[in-house]
Amino acid sequence: MSLTLIITFIALLGSLYVFCPSSAELPWFEHPAKPDGSLSFLVVGDWGRRGAYNQTKVAHQMGIVGEKLKIDFIISTGDNFYDDGLTGVDDAAFFESFVNIYTAPSLAKQWYNVLGNHDYRGDVEAQLSPVLRDIDSRWLCLRSFIVNAEIAEFIFVDTTPFVNKYFTDPEDHVYDWSGIQPRKSYLANLLKDVDSALKESTAKWKIVVGHHTIKSSGHHGNTHELNLQLLPILQENEVDLYINGHDHCLERISSTESGIQFLTSGGGSKAWKGDIDWWNPKEDKFYYDGQGFMSVQITPTEVDVAFYDIFGNVIHKWSTSKQLYSAL
Numbered sequence: 001m002s003l004t005l006i007i008t009f010i011a012l013l014g015s016l017y018v019f020c021p022s023s024a025e026l027p028w029f030e031h032p033a034k035p036d037g038s039l040s041f042l043v044v045g046d047w048g049r050r051g052a053y054n055q056t057k058v059a060h061q062m063g064i065v066g067e068k069l070k071i072d073f074i075i076s077t078g079d080n081f082y083d084d085g086l087t088g089v090d091d092a093a094f095f096e097s098f099v100n101i102y103t104a105p106s107l108a109k110q111w112y113n114v115l116g117n118h119d120y121r122g123d124v125e126a127q128l129s130p131v132l133r134d135i136d137s138r139w140l141c142l143r144s145f146i147v148n149a150e151i152a153e154f155i156f157v158d159t160t161p162f163v164n165k166y167f168t169d170p171e172d173h174v175y176d177w178s179g180i181q182p183r184k185s186y187l188a189n190l191l192k193d194v195d196s197a198l199k200e201s202t203a204k205w206k207i208v209v210g211h212h213t214i215k216s217s218g219h220h221g222n223t224h225e226l227n228l229q230l231l232p233i234l235q236e237n238e239v240d241l242y243i244n245g246h247d248h249c250l251e252r253i254s255s256t257e258s259g260i261q262f263l264t265s266g267g268g269s270k271a272w273k274g275d276i277d278w279w280n281p282k283e284d285k286f287y288y289d290g291q292g293f294m295s296v297q298i299t300p301t302e303v304d305v306a307f308y309d310i311f312g313n314v315i316h317k318w319s320t321s322k323q324l325y326s327a328l
């Protein structure tokens with residue numbers, strides 16, 4: 001991302017965000033926790049279908065849960081607009097799949113969005129454009145960025161360019177790779193930036209968000225490239241949660257080789273019923289192949305995750321805790 005673009009972002013974001021100059025190269029936003037130090041947010045992925053496939057029902061329940069948990073923001077794990085991203089900043093899909101769908105007052109919070117593979121089949125720059133933010137101030141989508149929320153640090157990673165098959169076997173899809181060439185140095189720089197951001201972070205909880213799975217029992221399964229390239233960095237830096245979409249389900253995998261929880265929230269609209277490939281019963285903790293979303297509540301000592309179906313039922317819960325003062 002060019003410096004002018006970053007400056008434009010800062011100018012447009014106004015007083016809500018402070019851009020912190022840091023040795024990390026990724027754009028950086030501050031999102032202060034609540035006065036009591038806690039934080040809560042919802043995660044939805046793979047959603048933009050003009051309300052169809054239960055998207056509207058998921059949105060409705062997100063509104064109710066968002067109110068109850070007094071959420072601070074919403075994370076979208078990508079595949080924001082089906083089938084082929086946005087055609088431009090004036091694409092009506094922005095209204096039909098986002099503005100007019102997530103209308104509950106509790107969802108009138110900042111949305112932190114990453115791009116999915118379907119978004120790369122459209123005009124990528126449109127989703128990144130500050131013009132969308134003028135239309136709906138909740139919208140913020142960048143390729144990769146950092147959100148510092150004091151007790152937790154979020155690193156959003158652009159995962160689509162890692163996946164070889166989109167380049168070698170794009171089928172009849174046309175991907176907009178204009179912003180990521182040359183690919184090799186784009187990926188190398190991104191991995192370096194993620195690594196240094198994690199190393200510099202002093203936050204109690206480290207959370208990485210990307211569109212693609214690292215570990216999943218769903219239709220797409222594991223993303224080989226991320227297992228090879230991104231996972232070692234997450235393990236080395238003791239990341240707590242890796243949050244993704246891409247598989248159209250709700251899922252939690254607890255790895256035996258590290259403390260990372262792999263959380264999939266890709267149930268924002270069309271779900272893939274029955275398309276499961278159980279691969280490791282020791283690590284597969286929860287899998288739901290209908291629609292829904294996830295909530296996360298964080299305090300300095302505890303993380304509570306819950307998954308919801310389209311009726312708002314909690315269908316799975318998981319918590320973890322850390323000492324207030326960890327031995328360094």
Ligand SMILES: *[C@@H]1O[C@H](CO)[C@@H](O)[C@H](O)[C@H]1NC(C)=O
Pocket residue numbers: 052053054270271290291310
């Ligand atoms: C909507 O959700 C209900 C309940 O899970 C499910 O029975 C139905 O098939 C879903 N509809 C679509 C179009 O996916």
